[in-house]
Amino acid sequence: MKTEDFDFELDEELIAQYPIKDRDQSRLLVMDKKSGNIEHKHFYDIIDYLNKDDVLILNDTRVIPARLFGNRPGKEEKIEVLLLKKKENNSWECLVKPGKKMKIDSTVEFGNGKLVGVVKEIEEDGSRIIEFKHDGIFEEILDELGNMPLPPYITAKLEDRERYQTVYSKNNGSAAAPTAGLHFTKELLEKIREKGVKTAFVTLHVGLGTFRPVKVDDVNDHIMHSEYYNISEEASNIINEGINKGANIVAVGTTSIRTIETVARDYGKVISTSGWTDIFIYPGFEFKIIDSLITNFHLPKSTLMMLVSAFSSKDNIMKAYNEAVKDKYRFFSFGDAMFIKKEDI
Template sequence: MKTDDFDFDLDEDLIAQHPMKNRDESRLMVMNRTSGEISHKRFYDIVDYLEPGDVLVLNDTRVIPARLFGNRPDKDEKIEVLLVKREEDDVWETLVKPGKKMKLGSNITFGDGLLKGKVVDINDEGNRFIKFLYEGIFEEILDELGNMPLPPYITEKLEDKERYQTVYAKHEGSAAAPTAGLHFTKELLKRIEEKGVIVKFVTLHVGLGTFRPVKVDDVEKHNMHSEMYIMPKDTADAINEAKKNGKKIIAVGTTCIRTLESVYKKHGDIREDSGWTDIFIYPGFEFKVVDSLITNFHLPKSTLLMLVSAFSTKENILRAYDIAVKERYRFFSFGDAMFIKRD
């Protein structure tokens, strides 16, 4: 299976640079998972496709302001640091620009010394491991000094940083938003629950690997990034009860699919669990838990496009993307949504 098989042409002006004024007014492409039949709606119409007893699973991770701008005190050079993953204590794996100047032992200061860091290790990919020094609470300092880590294809400034958070974001730890959830409002979720749909949460902290392109020609040789997940007991119990009653499990975003299918792959069933997953889902994968998927439109040749292709078929997805381009849908993180529904 070739990476080039998941390529498509996209006009740059279709890459959404800012969120819709009203979250749930994004466009919604509804596609039958099997037949590929398509209809065009608005996101608030999603409630019409959910039935009493179905379980809607959302990822309640919260994006941390992971982009920091500092200086090398000995060189008076500006350095950009992007927090990728907390390793232990106050050591973080980071991406640094310009990285070559930050050698082992290099120091960096942020906010006039409110936060300091030292490079204590460098991995094979060139990521720097920085140990941070500070007084007080790290999260509070990060909230004061840090910036939202918007994807590289978003070049316009985000006026309200809460627009890169879901309305139900709770557990801090992500370097990127679970963007399929950005379309929900509290009012829409209330309408969904009033219909008898069971709304439950998992946590998966999204890593920057979600934006990493697949650089190998052979899909199966791609080295998938790992992400930390939590499956709460009440969510597992609700899923099992719905499955027993023949109801649907609807995942909101690829992060929820990764969590649900990872737990099943690990245990052979759905249960309370937590850990790290590097599951790589591409065509040929057999889904055991999820029946329908709410997702955004993804980058060419990305692992996310491969995942949604596995959930339906590559032919259905690429045809849908071709239609989305012709119909001028908005793409990527702040773009429109797609609902891939079970028959």
């Protein structure tokens, strides 16, 4: 299976640079998972596809202002550091630009020395392990000095940081938003609950994989980076109750589906647990729990394109994406949504 198989043409003008004014007014392409039949709706119509006792699984991770701009002591050039994964002893795995300037023992300062980082290790993939030194609370300093880590294809300035957070974000730790959830409003979620739909919150902190393109020709050669996840006892109980009732189990976003299917693969069922996952889902993967998927439109040749192709079929997904391009849907993080629904709802 080749990476090129998941490519498609996309005009740059279709890449959403700004979040839509009202979250739930985004467009929604609804596709039958098996037949590939397509309907065109708006996101607030998602409630029409959910029934009593169905389970909506949402990722409650919260994006940290993980992008820092600093300089080496006595140097004027700008050094960009993107925090990806917290390690031990005030250290983080980071992406650094320009990397060649930051060798082992190199120092970078932020906010006139309010925060100082020292490179301790250089990983095989080029990322750096940086140990940070500071006075005070790291999270408060980061909130003051850091910027939201918007993907590189978004070049417009984000006026309101909260628009890159879901309305139910809770647990700090992500380097990117679980973007399928950005379409929900508190009001829409309340209406969904009033209909008898259950909501289960899991956590997966989005990390390095989001920023790394697939560089190999053969999909099987791609290596995913690990991300931290947590499933509470409350969430596992809600999901299992839904499974036992034969309800529609709906993942909101690829992060939710990766969390649940990781645990199902490792334990044979959904349990309360936490850990690290590097699960790579591509065509041929056997889904054990998730019936339907709410997701955004993803980058060509990305692992996320491979995941949604596995959930339906590559032909169905390519057909849907081509129709979305033709119909001028908005793509990527701030773009429109897609609902891949089980065939009998």
